[in-house]
Amino acid sequence: MRSLLGMVEALLFVSGDPLSLKDLTKATEWDEDAVHDAVTALRQRYREQDSGLQIVLIDDGYQLATRPEYGETIGKLLAPHANRLSKPALETLTIVAYRQPATQAEVEAIRGVSCDGVLKTLQERELVYEAGRKQTPGRPILYATTTAFLHYFGLTSIDELPALPEDAPTESEQQAAKISLEAASAL
Template identity: 40%
Template sequence: MNAALAELLAVFFAAGRPLSNRELARGLERGEEEIRRLVGELGRLLEDGGYGVALEEVAGGWRLIVHPRFVDRVQRVLRPRAPRLSPAALEVLAIVAYHQPITRPEIEAMRGKSSDGVLEGLLERGLVEAVGEKPVVGRPRLYATTQRFLELFGLASLDDLPPLEEGPALLLRD
């Protein structure tokens, strides 16, 4: 492994979060085209699992993950806990994800019940955030999903959400 790839690997290892090509270029004082080339090269180097890690594109950037070959072993040692979300929290999160930006009253109209506590819990967990105010009387807050949401659900962007099929009326757009 050459010095540039080792440097890039060290940055990914230390970051603990996805890093965009722009962040990497700025921090490593290299051009974005060179960063794209290095990330591709590092990804190819890691893809066979010989280093135990792989690169994953998620949330508009790249991060190190455990190589799929070793996930079972790592889980046996670390026993990670998946984030536990109640059915109500998953319902509200899905509504926000597919209809963002959206106000609390709009969420409640879709659900047919209050969403105050559920929405507060999603805000506290960093899965949803207030992104502005709707320009109507009362100026209700608009909510959208966060980068953390993309990371936890392994999505590169909202475009990676599965398409809505006919089913629960609460998720169908007007």
């Protein structure tokens, strides 16, 4: 009989996306408690073996991934700068992450510059997605972060984002600053 540990490990290896306990249970045809125990045992095995791999929990799903401490080495093999985000992309992504769902206009009001191209790039890289439409005139698109965003930043859920600093400007302060800058540039 095939080993449940082996089956779970193989499923996690071939899947490009996190797999929930339900997915693993369905594929292995074992009960959920046994599958959960197998995932726990595999996670422990990878830790004890000082492996370059680990099983991470991302948005209620498990995924086989490399350990962060080997990221630089892996980056040397793969395209050295392929996964880096530009400063505008990071700024835009940060605003979406903390304000989600957020419209393009809301992001631009905070950044002070157009970000339509940046949002398209973030969508192409599957870090943000269209989460619907805001119920206001014009029905602008609402953007939110994806599971790939969680994976990229090593987060289990959006709740793990660090708290914003107490001295961060409020939205009304940001709006007042934007109006002041627009008035100054008109002079």
